[in-house]
Amino acid sequence: MAKRLLNIENLEVGFNVYGGYLAVLNGVFFSMDEGEKVGLVGETGCGKTTTAKSVLRILPEPPSQTTGGKILFKGRDILAMKKNEIREMHAREISMIFQDPTAALNPVFTIGDQLMSAIKYSNLHDNMTRKEIRERALQALREVRLPDPERIHESYPVQLSGGMRQRICIAMALATQSTLLVADEPTTSLDVTIQDQVLRLLGTLIQDKGTSTILITHSLGLVREWTERVYVMYAGVMVETANTDELFRNPLHPYTRGLMEAVPKLTGEGIAAGIPGRIPEYLNPPSGCRFHPRCPEVMDICRREKPSYFNCGDNHRTACFLYRE
Amino acid sequence: MNKSATAFEQSLCSRTWERVKKGWYAFSKNPLSIVGAVIIVSVIFLAVFAPFVSPYAEHAGNFVDFDNASQAPSRAHLFGTDVFGRDILSRVFFGFRLSLIMGVTVISLTAPVGVTLGLIAGYKKGTWVETLIMRITDIFVAVPPLILALAVAAILTPNIFNSMMAVSLMWWPWYCRMVYGIASSLKNEFYIQSAEVTGASTFHILFKEILPNCYGPVFTKVSLDMGWVILLASALSFVGLGAQPPTPDLGTMVADGGKYMPDQWWIAVFPAIAIMLIVFGFNILGDGIRDMLEVEKS
Amino acid sequence: MNNTIVRAQDLKKYFFTKQGVVRAADGVSFRIQEQETFGLVGESGSGKSTVAYTIMGIYPATSGELLYRDQDITGETKKRSKALKRDIQIVFQDPGSSLNPRSTIKQILELPLRVHDPAPKKERVDRVAELLEMVELPVDFMYKSPPAIGGGERQMIAIARALATNPSFIVLDEPTSALDVSVQAKIINKLMKLQKELNLTYMFITHDLSLMRNMASRVAIMYLGKICEIAPTTEFFSRPLHPYTQMLLSSIPVVSTQEEELKPKKIVSTGEIPSPVNIPPGCSFHQRCPVSMDVCSKIDPKMVTPEENHQVRCHLFPGAAGK
Numbered sequence: 001m002a003k004r005l006l007n008i009e010n011l012e013v014g015f016n017v018y019g020g021y022l023a024v025l026n027g028v029f030f031s032m033d034e035g036e037k038v039g040l041v042g043e044t045g046c047g048k049t050t051t052a053k054s055v056l057r058i059l060p061e062p063p064s065q066t067t068g069g070k071i072l073f074k075g076r077d078i079l080a081m082k083k084n085e086i087r088e089m090h091a092r093e094i095s096m097i098f099q100d101p102t103a104a105l106n107p108v109f110t111i112g113d114q115l116m117s118a119i120k121y122s123n124l125h126d127n128m129t130r131k132e133i134r135e136r137a138l139q140a141l142r143e144v145r146l147p148d149p150e151r152i153h154e155s156y157p158v159q160l161s162g163g164m165r166q167r168i169c170i171a172m173a174l175a176t177q178s179t180l181l182v183a184d185e186p187t188t189s190l191d192v193t194i195q196d197q198v199l200r201l202l203g204t205l206i207q208d209k210g211t212s213t214i215l216i217t218h219s220l221g222l223v224r225e226w227t228e229r230v231y232v233m234y235a236g237v238m239v240e241t242a243n244t245d246e247l248f249r250n251p252l253h254p255y256t257r258g259l260m261e262a263v264p265k266l267t268g269e270g271i272a273a274g275i276p277g278r279i280p281e282y283l284n285p286p287s288g289c290r291f292h293p294r295c296p297e298v299m300d301i302c303r304r305e306k307p308s309y310f311n312c313g314d315n316h317r318t319a320c321f322l323y324r325e
Numbered sequence: 326m327n328k329s330a331t332a333f334e335q336s337l338c339s340r341t342w343e344r345v346k347k348g349w350y351a352f353s354k355n356p357l358s359i360v361g362a363v364i365i366v367s368v369i370f371l372a373v374f375a376p377f378v379s380p381y382a383e384h385a386g387n388f389v390d391f392d393n394a395s396q397a398p399s400r401a402h403l404f405g406t407d408v409f410g411r412d413i414l415s416r417v418f419f420g421f422r423l424s425l426i427m428g429v430t431v432i433s434l435t436a437p438v439g440v441t442l443g444l445i446a447g448y449k450k451g452t453w454v455e456t457l458i459m460r461i462t463d464i465f466v467a468v469p470p471l472i473l474a475l476a477v478a479a480i481l482t483p484n485i486f487n488s489m490m491a492v493s494l495m496w497w498p499w500y501c502r503m504v505y506g507i508a509s510s511l512k513n514e515f516y517i518q519s520a521e522v523t524g525a526s527t528f529h530i531l532f533k534e535i536l537p538n539c540y541g542p543v544f545t546k547v548s549l550d551m552g553w554v555i556l557l558a559s560a561l562s563f564v565g566l567g568a569q570p571p572t573p574d575l576g577t578m579v580a581d582g583g584k585y586m587p588d589q590w591w592i593a594v595f596p597a598i599a600i601m602l603i604v605f606g607f608n609i610l611g612d613g614i615r616d617m618l619e620v621e622k623s
Numbered sequence: 624m625n626n627t628i629v630r631a632q633d634l635k636k637y638f639f640t641k642q643g644v645v646r647a648a649d650g651v652s653f654r655i656q657e658q659e660t661f662g663l664v665g666e667s668g669s670g671k672s673t674v675a676y677t678i679m680g681i682y683p684a685t686s687g688e689l690l691y692r693d694q695d696i697t698g699e700t701k702k703r704s705k706a707l708k709r710d711i712q713i714v715f716q717d718p719g720s721s722l723n724p725r726s727t728i729k730q731i732l733e734l735p736l737r738v739h740d741p742a743p744k745k746e747r748v749d750r751v752a753e754l755l756e757m758v759e760l761p762v763d764f765m766y767k768s769p770p771a772i773g774g775g776e777r778q779m780i781a782i783a784r785a786l787a788t789n790p791s792f793i794v795l796d797e798p799t800s801a802l803d804v805s806v807q808a809k810i811i812n813k814l815m816k817l818q819k820e821l822n823l824t825y826m827f828i829t830h831d832l833s834l835m836r837n838m839a840s841r842v843a844i845m846y847l848g849k850i851c852e853i854a855p856t857t858e859f860f861s862r863p864l865h866p867y868t869q870m871l872l873s874s875i876p877v878v879s880t881q882e883e884e885l886k887p888k889k890i891v892s893t894g895e896i897p898s899p900v901n902i903p904p905g906c907s908f909h910q911r912c913p914v915s916m917d918v919c920s921k922i923d924p925k926m927v928t929p930e931e932n933h934q935v936r937c938h939l940f941p942g943a944a945g946k
Contacts, residue, residue, distance in 0.1 A: 018350050043803035044774070161895055162667075191666035192830055193892040196874040200891070218803055221876025248878060262808035264833040266860065266875070266882040271837050274808030278773060340766060515721035519784070522679050522700050524708045524738045537725035 003074075005180060005212050006055070007031045011069035013047075013054055014282075016062065022282035024050050026236040026290065027069070029309070032212060032229070034179070039223035039244065040216045042233035043259075045279050048216050051233075052182050056096055057086045073180075091122040095173040099185040101165035105157040111168055112137055112153035115175065122176035140171040144201060163194035167201065174205055181206070184216045199226055220263055224248055229315065232256050235280050235290040242316035253318045254295045289321070297322060348617040358613025364606030372421035379415035385573050395589050405591035407582065413591065416573035417599045423574050424603060427489055427558040428551040434493045436547060439500025440539065444531045446501065447508025459505065462498040470495040474561055485574075488567040492557055496550070503546060507539050541618035548614050552607030559600050575600050626692075628792055628824050629655040629678065634687035636670075636677050643900040647673035649848035650687070652926070657791075660818070660825040662839030662856070664832060664871070668899050669845040671828050672716075675794045678826070679713050691792070709739050712785035716797040718777035722769040728755075728780055729765040735787040754783040758813060775806035782814065786821070794826045799834070811838065832875050833882075836860055844868050847899060847907040850926070854933040863887060864935045866912050906938065918944060 008030040015022040024047050032038045042048045053059045055071055057078060071078040073093065081089065098104045106114060115137040120128070128136070134153075141149035144167040157165055166186060173181055186202070187195040203226060206213050215227055223230050223244065230247050232240040232255065240253040251257050261272035277294035280286050286293050292302040301321050309317040310324055352358050376382045380402075390410030398405040404413035446458040474491035481487045508531075511517060520530050561567045562576030570577065575596045582593025632652050638645040648670045655661040665671040676682050678689065680700035689697045691711060700708060715721035722731055732751045736742070742750070752762045758779040769777050778798060785793050795814070799807035811834070818825060827838050835842055836856060843853040844867065852865040863869050870890045877883055890913055897903060903910050909919035916938060924943035926936045937943055 018347055043805060161898075163895060191896065192832075192874050193666060193870060194896070197892055219876060220804070220878050224878055225876050259804060260878060262805045263878050264808075264811075264831070264837045265879070266833050266836055266877055266885050268836045268857070268860070271808050271811050271834075273812055275805040278775075337766070515715040515717060516723040518681055519713070519715065519721055520734060522681065522708065522713060523735045523788075524700070524705060525734055529734070533730075534723050534726070537723070540725075 003034045005032055005034045005036075005074060006214075007070075007072040008051070008055070009070045009072070011051070011054060011071060012067045013050060013059070013064060014067060015064050020283050021065075023285055024236045024282050025054070025069075026285070027306070028233075028236065029238055030231060032214070034212055035210055036229065037206065037213045037215065037227045039227035039230040040214055040233060041218065041220060041223050041230055041259075043218055043279065045235075046233045047236040048233050049184055050236075052096065052184055052214070052216055055182065056090065056094060057081065058096075091176065093178055094180045094182065095176050095178040097166075097169050097173050097181065097183040097186045099188055101162060101169045101189070102157065104169050105165060107157055109156075110153070111141075111155055111157065111160075115140060115153070115168070115172055118172045119175050136175065140175040141168070143174070143205065144168070144171045146171075162190055163198060166190060166198055170198070170202055170205070174209065174211070177209070179212060181211050181213045182216070183213060185218070186215075187222070188217070188219075220248075220259060232259070235285065236282070237290055237319060239291065239320070240316075240318040243314070246313065246316055250313075250316075252312055252316070252323060253291075253320050254297055254322075255291050256318075258294075258296075289319070351619070352613045352617040355613060355616060357609045358616065361606050361609035361611075361613055364602060365610050368421050368603055368606065369425065371418045372425050375415075375418040375422055379412075379418045381412040381415045384411040384415045385419040387571050395585070395592070397589075398591055404595040405589075407578075407592045408585070408589075413578075413595055416578065417575070417596055419573040420575040420578060420596065420599065421603070423485070423568060423572065424555045424558065424600075427485065427492075428554045430489050431493050431496060431554045431558075432547055432550055434489075435497040436500050436543065439497040440504045440536070440543060441531075442497075443501040443504025444508050444535055444539075447505040447510075448512055448527070448531055448535065450509045450512060458501070462501050462505075465495060465498045466502075468495065470557065471560070474566060475564075483566045483569070485568045485572070488558060488561045491561070491566075492554060496554065500543070500546070503542055504539050507542065508535050511535050511538055541615070544618060545611050545615040548607055548611035550607075552604035552611075555607075556600065556604050626657050627654045628657045628692060629826070630688070630690045631674070631678075632688035634674070634677065634689050635685045636673050636682055637685045640900070645899045646848045646902060647899060648677065651845070651848075651850055653843055653850065653853060655792075655824060655826060657824050658818070658822055659840045660827050660838055662835045662842040663826060663828045663845065664830065664835055664842060665845035666830055666871075666896060668847060668896050670848040670899070671845050672796055673848075674845075675713065675796050675826065675828055678794060679711065680708075705739065709788040710790050711792050711794070712788065712790040713794040713796065714778070714781045714785050714798045717801055718769075718774050718781055719801070721781050722777055724768065724770050727766060727768055728772075731769075731780065732765075732784055732787060735784060739788050750787075754787055757786060757817070758783045773806075774802050775810060778802060778810055779813070782810070782817075786817070789821075790823070792824045792826070794828070796828045797830070798827075800829065800831070807834070832860075832872060833877065844871070847897065847902055849907065849936065850934075851908070851937070852933075852935045858930075858933050860885070862933075864929065864933065864940070865937050866890075866914055866939075867908050870911075870913070914939065 008028055011025050011028040013025040015024060028051055030051070040048050050059065054066065055078065066079055116133045119133050119136050138149045138153060141152055146152050146164060146167055152160070183202070187198055190198060199222070215223065217223060227244050230242060230244050231238050232253065234255050240247070240251070240256050247256070251260055258275040262274045264271050275294055280290055280293070288304050289302040289307050292298045295302065299321060307319045307321050309319050311317055312323050371378060379385070388409070388411055393406050393410040394408050396402055396406040402412050402414065404417065406412055442458050446455045449455045473495050474488065477487060477491040517530060517534055520534055558567055559576030559579070562574045563580045568574035568577055578596035579593050582596065585592050634648055634651045636648040638647055651674055663671045663674065673682070677684050678696065680696065680698065680703055683699045684697040689695070691707065694707065696703065696707065729748070729751055732754055733747055736747050736750055751765055755762050755764055760776060760779055764772065799810055802810065817823065827835070829835055839856050841853065841855050842859045844851050844865065846867050852859070852863065852868050860872070863872055869887045870892050873887045873890045874892060875886070877886065893911055905920040905922055906924055909915040912919065918938050922944050924936050924938050926934050927940050927942040928934050929940045
């Protein structure tokens with residue numbers, strides 16, 4: 001029986017800005033066991049990066065504010081951790097791959113320097129000699145199938161292509177042997193063929209090391225190919241979650257349905273009209289269900305009450321009154 | 326159908342007010358900025374109303390009263406009197422006038438010229454126009470400012486006007502360089518290319534598209550510069566190249582008072598503190614302005 | 624039979640840099656018919672944006688022919704007539720940087736009007752309101768600045784700006800790549816409606832093949848500055864002939880099993896996309912090609928037409944070696 005690795009319960013996070021308070025995360029639920037590959041899908045501004053950053057505790061504390069909920073990692077409350085505990089956690093347990101590899105790598109240091117720093121700081125208590133660290137770095141570069149690791153070790157990020165840079169970020173994240181890997185849109189800035197290569201590589205590595213992964217993306221297609229379970233997020237709420245196959249076979253929430261319809265299909269059947277309206281203002285979010293102003297099947301209750309999760313099958317839950325038992 | 330036009334004008338007023346409010350919010354986040362604003366507003370007030378708020382306004386001109394010369398600070402003369410018996414407090418207030426006038430004059434001459442040249446050089450990067458402008462800029466930057474001022478003074482008579490000219494000559498290149506950097510990096514932005522493709526005139530592109538993106542750094546620099554220009558002008562006066570007696574000028578006052586240190590310390594120290602205060606005030610005001618203008622971007 | 628509105632023949636655009644010659648567009652030939660949507664697909668370094676910018680006049684062509692309604696447009700915008708600048712417009716890829724963040728929407732939409740249709744201020748404001756209505760945005764958006772509105776809306780403004788001069792031909796350079804799927808759907812639908820209403824011709828550039836499948840009437844795929852294949856859309860997707868086309872099609876993530884079945888067999892791509900400064904000899908794709916032959920590393924293939932309306936540039940087809 002796999003152990004429960006991460007458990008986010010009713011997380012509420014907001015930001016204090018000029019003009020008021022942005023109530024972004026409105027009761028986020030998320031859970032995953034060890035060894036799972038879970039997808040978190042949602043459009044821009046839905047709060048997926050905020051959620052990821054909350055788990056890693058890298059949100060700037062003012063202006064952000066956590067007003068409720070719990071994040072339990074291996075049973076420990078992340079929100080209650082102190083700075084040095086968080087650092088320990090980053091070093092050993094959780095690592096993150098960011099969207100833009102160019103921004104994630106420091107342009108004035110060589111790849112080797114950055115890799116070796118990452119390894120050194122993640123292994124503060126094992127006294128490795130410089131030679132051992134360097135060997136580990138080269139090993140990491142080999143693992144991500146980069147040609148000529150020695151040369152790359154001495155190169156600067158600007159000398160490499162986007163695909164190579166992202167692979168280096170993956171190498172850095174995996175070199176630390178973390179338990180959990182959070183990949184935030186890891187291939188958005190890459191070309192389609194390179195994207196395929198990189199994800200394939202990531203998949204293999206995760207398989208080999210048994211790393212649990214959260215893949216955050218706005219691409220439904222990617223999630224379908226690379227994850228086992230999915231959470232769909234809208235305006236700071238998880239609106240639906242299911243095993244990946246089940247979600248694509250049988251999307252229930254009107255938002256999920258709208259999204260699936262809006263994706264252009266290879267069958268050439270034309271493009272659906274999309275979802276009317278815009279994502280809500282967090283300064284003044286809609287009452288009740290946050291999706292109700294745009295929902296084609298809105299009911300009275302949707303405007304008044306916030307829906308809780310209703311079970312609709314094996315592992316399939318959705319926050320929609322249409323499925324109230 | 327004027328409706329849209331008038332509605333637009335009305336909305337312009339309310340939008341501007343919104344921006345003022347938002348700007349104040351960002352500015353006031355740092356309490357030091359408010360301190361800077363208070364200092365500068367006070368200095369301006371004192372400078373403008375010097376004849377009315379000075380206890381001894383006539384001391385700013387040709388006035389001597391040797392009976393009261395070199396008096397230590399007292400109730401009657403808060404900053405004491407100098408060797409001619411003139412009230413230092415009043416002379417400091419009048420000195421503010423001169424300092425501010427010099428600052429404003431130099432900047433209003435150098436900023437427009439420097440910014441315009443920077444815009445042209447940056448936009449025309451890679452052409453002979455850019456080379457010409459930037460190399461001329463380099464020449465001016467290479468000459469040490471004080472030497473330049475001394476040279477100017479040697480050729481022309483030493484007075485406020487000429488010292489301002491000297492300071493202006495060495496000041497404009499910095500605006501040019503700063504705006505050159507911004508303009509040359511913006512040159513390849515899509516919105517500039519879109520304007521070119523549509524057929525907009527170069528004037529429009531320089532002043533309506535690129536320039537608004539320079540306001541932030543330029544106005545921040547203007548505020549910081551006020552302090553520095555005043556300091557430089559005071560330095561020139563200190564060496565005798567600026568205002569001539571009996572015009573009350575902070576730098577000259579420090580120079581004159583220096584001879585009487587440390588016994589009649591008040592003659593030099595109070596004007597020196599006044600210079601420090603103005604420079605400090607403009608400096609932190611500049612930080613606040615930068616914070617305020619950064620907010621505009623988001 | 625529609626007329627040809629844009630014709631490129633052996634169009635070349637080279638950039639001469641310190642690192643070497645970048646052959647961004649290296650002998651590109653195609654025709655675009657009036658009122659069709661011509662699709663141009665490719666990954667980074669393919670040269671698709673270069674072709675678009677050369678058509679717009681942002682770059683002058685290095686050599687070759689480029690005609691718009693039989694007028695030569697190989698020169699830069701500066702040298703073009705006002706009538707041409709009016710007729711050919713572009714919508715750029717990134718709505719964040721295609722609109723000046725310091726201008727108001729009104730100023731942005733007014734600029735083309737001021738340049739081409741100088742009219743008194745009141746009339747201009749009305750025309751701006753009209754343009755906003757055309758893209759279904761509220762009229763009071765005039766008073767806002769780009770940073771205050773969302774990415775999708777910004778792109779609508781970019782489209783409205785392109786329409787301001789009543790053009791006939793619009794180049795759309797990845798207009799929805801930076802946008803979410805639901806926003807993309809809205810914009811694409813709007814674009815298609817506008818095309819019918821205003822009789823526009825589109826050159827649509829994207830790397831998203833699923834999108835292309837639903838937008839374009841004909842598709843050309845580029846790799847390292849050269850066109851590999853051109854065909855009508857249904858042909859292109861149902862019978863892709865070039866190995867690169869097949870590789871690209873097999874890599875795209877899809878959302879249904881129906882679509883999976885339509886994709887060619889999975890071709891795992893290997894190797895990096897070479898830099899345009901270091902183009903391999905022979906066929907530029909041979910190092911990554913799963914079916915490369917001896918001749919591929921020696922001779923650069925020529926474009927041939929193995930089937931009606933379907934052109935390919937590959938040694939798998941007779942005649943490509945040029946003998």
